Amino acid sequence: MNQVARTTTAEAEIELGSLSGSLGFLLRLAQVRVFDAFFEDLAGEGIKPGEFTLLWVLSLNGSLAQGSLARVLSIKPAHMTKLVSRLVKAGLVQRAPSREDRRVVDLSLTPEGTDFVARHKPAFMAFHTRERDLLSPEDFDALTGLLRRFTGLEKEDTCR
Amino acid sequence: MNQVARTTTAEAEIELGSLSGSLGFLLRLAQVRVFDAFFEDLAGEGIKPGEFTLLWVLSLNGSLAQGSLARVLSIKPAHMTKLVSRLVKAGLVQRAPSREDRRVVDLSLTPEGTDFVARHKPAFMAFHTRERDLLSPEDFDALTGLLRRFTGLEKEDTCR
DNA sequence: ACAAAATAGTTTACGCGGAAATGTTTTCCA
DNA sequence: TGGAAAACATTTCCGCGTAAACTATTTTGT
Numbered sequence: 375m376n377q378v379a380r381t382t383t384a385e386a387e388i389e390l391g392s393l394s395g396s397l398g399f400l401l402r403l404a405q406v407r408v409f410d411a412f413f414e415d416l417a418g419e420g421i422k423p424g425e426f427t428l429l430w431v432l433s434l435n436g437s438l439a440q441g442s443l444a445r446v447l448s449i450k451p452a453h454m455t456k457l458v459s460r461l462v463k464a465g466l467v468q469r470a471p472s473r474e475d476r477r478v479v480d481l482s483l484t485p486e487g488t489d490f491v492a493r494h495k496p497a498f499m500a501f502h503t504r505e506r507d508l509l510s511p512e513d514f515d516a517l518t519g520l521l522r523r524f525t526g527l528e529k530e531d532t533c534r
Numbered sequence: 535m536n537q538v539a540r541t542t543t544a545e546a547e548i549e550l551g552s553l554s555g556s557l558g559f560l561l562r563l564a565q566v567r568v569f570d571a572f573f574e575d576l577a578g579e580g581i582k583p584g585e586f587t588l589l590w591v592l593s594l595n596g597s598l599a600q601g602s603l604a605r606v607l608s609i610k611p612a613h614m615t616k617l618v619s620r621l622v623k624a625g626l627v628q629r630a631p632s633r634e635d636r637r638v639v640d641l642s643l644t645p646e647g648t649d650f651v652a653r654h655k656p657a658f659m660a661f662h663t664r665e666r667d668l669l670s671p672e673d674f675d676a677l678t679g680l681l682r683r684f685t686g687l688e689k690e691d692t693c694r
Numbered sequence: 695a696c697a698a699a700a701t702a703g704t705t706t707a708c709g710c711g712g713a714a715a716t717g718t719t720t721t722c723c724a
Numbered sequence: 725t726g727g728a729a730a731a732c733a734t735t736t737c738c739g740c741g742t743a744a745a746c747t748a749t750t751t752t753g754t
Contacts, residue, residue, distance in 0.1 A: 390591060390594070392662055400681035405562065408557055423558060431548065434551045440703075442548065452706095452743075457740095477749045478702060502552055502555070513684075516676065521560035521563075524673075584711095601731085615733065616710085617710090635719080639732080639733065
C-alpha cells in the first residue's frame with residue numbers, strides 16, 4: 375500500500391529541482407495515487423483496471439478488431455494477446471477470425487462477459503465518482519479537459 | 535449494418551463511454567505519450583527515466599536515506615533495492631550504513647555518478663523543455679499546477 | 695501473375711514494479 | 725530492564741508490459 379507520508383522532518387525538504395515541474399514525474403505520481411484509490415474501492419471485486427477497460431469498451435461497441443482496440447487503448451499488440459487470452463480463458467471474451475480479412479481477430483463479449491460488465495458497472499461508476507472527490511469539481515474538470523487535449527482525445531462532439 | 539461494418543474506418547469512432555472522462559485512463563494515455571517523447575529524445579543515451587530521476591535527486595541532496603528517497607519518489611522498497619543495486623553495479627551510486635541508525639542505508643553518488651549526471655544534465659533539461667512543447671505554455675502550466683495540487687506536491691502557492 | 699513489401703497477430707525472452715515473508719536493528723512500555 | 729512491536733532493507737515469487745523475431749495473410753509494384 376502507499377504509505378501516507380509519515381514525513382520525518384528531513385523528508386519534506388528533499389530538493390527535487392526541476393523534477394517538481396516535470397510532466398512525466400507528475401503524471402507518474404498522479405497515476406500511482408489513482409491506482410491506489412482504485413484498489414481501495416475495488417480490491418475485493420477481483421477486477422483489474424486494464425481488464426475491465428477492455429470489457430467495457432467491448433460492451434459499448436459490440437465487436438472490434440483486436441488491433442483497433444489495442445491502438446485506441448494504447449496497448450501494445452504483444453500485451454494485447456496476453457490480456458485477451460486471459461479474458462478468453464475466464465470465459466468473458468471470444469475471438470473470431472474476421473471474414474473480410476483473415477489476418478484480423480474480431481473480439482466480442484460472451485454472454486458471461488456481458489453479464490460480468492453489467493454486474494460490475496455500479497462499482498465502476500462509483501470509482502469514477504470517487505475519482506472526482508480527489509479534487510474540487512472545477513479542478514477535476516480542468517484537469518481532465520487538459521489531459522484530453524494533451525492525449526488527443528479531444529473529440530468533443532459525438533456524431534450527431 | 536451497424537458501426538462495425540468497416541473496422542478500418544470505425545477506429546476513430548469507437549465509443550469509450552465514461553472512459554473518456556476517467557482520470558485514471560487519461561493519466562495512463564498521457565504517461566504513454568510522455569514516455570514515448572522521452573525515448574525519442576534520449577534513446578541513444580542509455581538512460582531510463584526512473585534511474586536518472588534517482589541520480590538527479592541524489593545530486594541535489596548529497597546523501598539520502600534509501601527509504602526517504604523511496605517515499606518521495608513513490609517507489610516501493612522492494613523495487614528500490616533492485617534499482618539501487620543496478621546503479622551501484624554501474625558504479626554510479628554508493629551505499630553506506632547510517633551511523634545514526636544501522637537499519638537505514640544512506641545513498642550518495644560516486645564521483646562517476648556525479649560526472650554522469652553532469653554529462654547528461656543538458657539532455658535532461660532539453661527533455662523538460664520538449665515536454666512543454668507538447669502543449670501551449672499556459673496549458674502546460676495549468677496542467678502541471680493541477681497535478682502538483684493533486685499529488686500533494688503543492689510546495690507553494692502558484693501565485694495567482 | 696507473382697515476388698516483394700506491408701499488415702495482423704503470436705511467441706519468446708527480458709526488464710520493470712509490487713506483495714508477502716524474512717532478517718536485522720531500534721523503539722516502546724509494562 | 726526485557727520482551728513485544730515497529731521500522732528498514734532485502735529476498736523470493738509473481739504479474740504487467742515491451743521489443744524482437746516469427747507465422748500467416750493481404751496488398752503492391754512491375
